[in-house]
Amino acid sequence: MKGEEQEMMTVTKRYEDAREIFRKAGVDTDAAIETLKRVPVSMHCWQGDDVTGFDQKGPLTGGIQTTGNYPGRARTPEELMADMDRALSMIPGKKKINVHASYAVFENGEFADRNQLEPRHFARWVEFAKERGMGLDFNPTFFSHPMVKDGQTLSSPDAAVRRFWIEHGKACIRISQYFAEETGVPCVMNIWTGDGFKDVPADRMGPRMRYKESIEEILAEPFDKNKVKPCMESKVFGIGVESYTAGSAEFALSLAAQNEGCLPLMDNGHYHPTELVSDKISALLCFYPEIALHVTRGVRWDSDHVLLLDDETKEIAREIVRCNALERVYIALDYFDASINRVSAWAVGMRSFQKALLMALCTPNEKLKALQDESRFTELMAVIEAVKMLPFGDVWNYYCQECGVTDDFGLFAEVQEYEEKVLSKRAEGR
Ligand SMILES: C[C@H](O)[C@H](O)[C@@H](O)C(=O)CO
Numbered sequence: 001m002k003g004e005e006q007e008m009m010t011v012t013k014r015y016e017d018a019r020e021i022f023r024k025a026g027v028d029t030d031a032a033i034e035t036l037k038r039v040p041v042s043m044h045c046w047q048g049d050d051v052t053g054f055d056q057k058g059p060l061t062g063g064i065q066t067t068g069n070y071p072g073r074a075r076t077p078e079e080l081m082a083d084m085d086r087a088l089s090m091i092p093g094k095k096k097i098n099v100h101a102s103y104a105v106f107e108n109g110e111f112a113d114r115n116q117l118e119p120r121h122f123a124r125w126v127e128f129a130k131e132r133g134m135g136l137d138f139n140p141t142f143f144s145h146p147m148v149k150d151g152q153t154l155s156s157p158d159a160a161v162r163r164f165w166i167e168h169g170k171a172c173i174r175i176s177q178y179f180a181e182e183t184g185v186p187c188v189m190n191i192w193t194g195d196g197f198k199d200v201p202a203d204r205m206g207p208r209m210r211y212k213e214s215i216e217e218i219l220a221e222p223f224d225k226n227k228v229k230p231c232m233e234s235k236v237f238g239i240g241v242e243s244y245t246a247g248s249a250e251f252a253l254s255l256a257a258q259n260e261g262c263l264p265l266m267d268n269g270h271y272h273p274t275e276l277v278s279d280k281i282s283a284l285l286c287f288y289p290e291i292a293l294h295v296t297r298g299v300r301w302d303s304d305h306v307l308l309l310d311d312e313t314k315e316i317a318r319e320i321v322r323c324n325a326l327e328r329v330y331i332a333l334d335y336f337d338a339s340i341n342r343v344s345a346w347a348v349g350m351r352s353f354q355k356a357l358l359m360a361l362c363t364p365n366e367k368l369k370a371l372q373d374e375s376r377f378t379e380l381m382a383v384i385e386a387v388k389m390l391p392f393g394d395v396w397n398y399y400c401q402e403c404g405v406t407d408d409f410g411l412f413a414e415v416q417e418y419e420e421k422v423l424s425k426r427a428e429g430r
């Protein structure tokens with residue numbers, strides 16, 4: 001028997017043993033795997049080029065920052081799509097692709113500014129997604145552009161600035177509808193701006209009122225609510241806007257609540273470090289039919305480190321599963337690390353969230369809920385600790401094998417090979 005066949009048999013045998021252990025704990029691992037295969041996780045295109053995009057040459061603005069200078073950054077749509085393909089080939093299960101408006105692909109020397117973008121400028125992304133049987137999500141890009149005036153876009157006191165960005169937002173609604181119609185999958189369209197102030201503002205209300213009116217004008221653009229899911233992402237602060245952001249948590253939640261069809265989007269890097277998005281999910285699900293997430297890893301601040309299988313990532317996934325909300329929560333990743341291989345960053349982050357979902361699905365949630373409801377708290381604590389030692393790794397390895405992707409230990413070799421053959425040949429460091 002060849003080594004590969006032997007390895008597959010070992011993975012299968014270990015899974016069969018694990019399945020029995022989980023069965024005794026009240027978990028059906030076959031069902032968990034089947035569910036996981038159908039849960040889409042949206043992979044953000046902007047990890048591949050340090051949020052540079054294709055429509056401008058200026059610096060990254062908007063209160064966000066990539067750090068690092070790892071060689072091999074994608075510089076063209078072709079390079080970015082090839083790198084995404086390599087990452088996707090290492091990620092099991094269902095995926096979507098999340099595109100920013102700054103990633104329009106202009107052909108034959110054409111250029112359109114952000115307020116004039118049209119669906120056809122994203123035809124290459126539609127082709128990419130359709131060929132791979134995936135849906136697309138979208139984001140207007142309200143940063144890294146000369147029309148960001150004194151850090152402001154939709155909340156600017158300058159009516160011409162606001163008009164430019166309102167037109168951009170409307171164009172993005174039309175592009176989102178096109179994405180949904182072409183792929184047959186609803187398109188989540190997320191609105192985030194870095195509008196705010198470095199120091200204590202003299203007027204907090206004015207910018208927020210202008211922001212509200214601008215977003216409501218964008219949302220007045222006609223769209224099919226079953227196809228386009230506009231979201232409002234909040235943020236507590238950004239680099240250079242430490243004292244005030246127009247789109248605070250209360251602002252975003254209220255805006256989404258008052259505008260039918262608009263979803264709140266929580267990015268777990270966008271709150272005070274002691275606040276946990278895992279705790280906020282059920283609160284929002286009591287009121288909103290659907291919500292959206294940007295899952296990231298903030299290290300001390302909104303640093304957008306690569307997602308790992310850490311406690312909060314596991315708790316976020318557990319909450320989605322425990323709330324029976326896999327169909328109500330749109331999951332997207334949002335981080336950008338320029339200090340390591342970017343293909344690996346994608347693959348490790350996406351796999352981390354999928355592992356978290358698998359662990360959540362392989363947890364005897366009903367049994368734990370019953371213990372809580374019956375106030376059997378001592379037993380609950382003991383069982384929660386016992387669940388942590390269940391052989392999740394054997395289920396994950398089998399899932400990867402079933403999906404035809406590498407296991408965790410094989411990932412680096414694949415990344416290294418691609419780096420040697422492709423990424424290292426790119427002349428420019430960043
Ligand atoms: C590039 C994204 O739009 C951006 O990361 C945004 O979602 C955000 O989280 C800003 O901090």
Ligand SMILES: [Mn+2]
Pocket residue numbers: 233267294334
């Ligand atoms: Mn985000």
